[in-house]
Amino acid sequence: AQRVTQPEKLLSVFKGAPVELKCNYSYSGSPELFWYVQYSRQRLQLLLRHISRESIKGFTADLNKGETSFHLKKPFAQEEDSAMYYCALGTGTASKLTFGTGTRLQVTL
């Protein structure tokens, strides 16, 4: 069965410090990986997806099939990055998503 693990419930960093939110998955097939973000009092929304290989708001994530990881990184954290981040795994042709338990990122001055 597919599973997504986000080991940190809370990650607190200083403004300007590098950020890495960890995500590991288990799935025997070809995965689709996503990062979703929920800012305070806003809807859950897509941040980025591995197939696009894009950088959004300075965030990047590389799919490492050997380590079954899809860690989210940003070199310099900003206050507005404070939010709840969810890693998600899409499997099969129907793209049903399995989410991790989420990591709350807190950026402080």
Place this chain on the structure above:
Amino acid sequence: GAGVSQSPSNKVTEKGKDVELRCDPISGHTALYWYRQSLGQGLEFLIYFQGNSAPDKSGLPSDRFSAERTGGSVSTLTIQRTQQEDSAVYLCASSSQIRGEKLFFGSGTQLSVL
């Protein structure tokens, strides 16, 4: 156009009562999901509708939970004989069902069971 719409936004009920939560997906989206969001549990998958296929109900926590999707559009999640542990935010999402396509989430229904 409008995004995914959920109603009510807040629902307070007494233990043992039934509740119905509504989701109106984005027009044309054939895939519809229900998730439950609670502190420390992240996003828990409940049920998934895809087009005219039989729904994937594998995430429903008990037989008190059921969901319907009428006419391939609006969906209703029903919780019978609510319990305090049912208190959570219930999120609905829809997508075009194309592999790799993103989900659009509603703002959720905050359910409180007293």
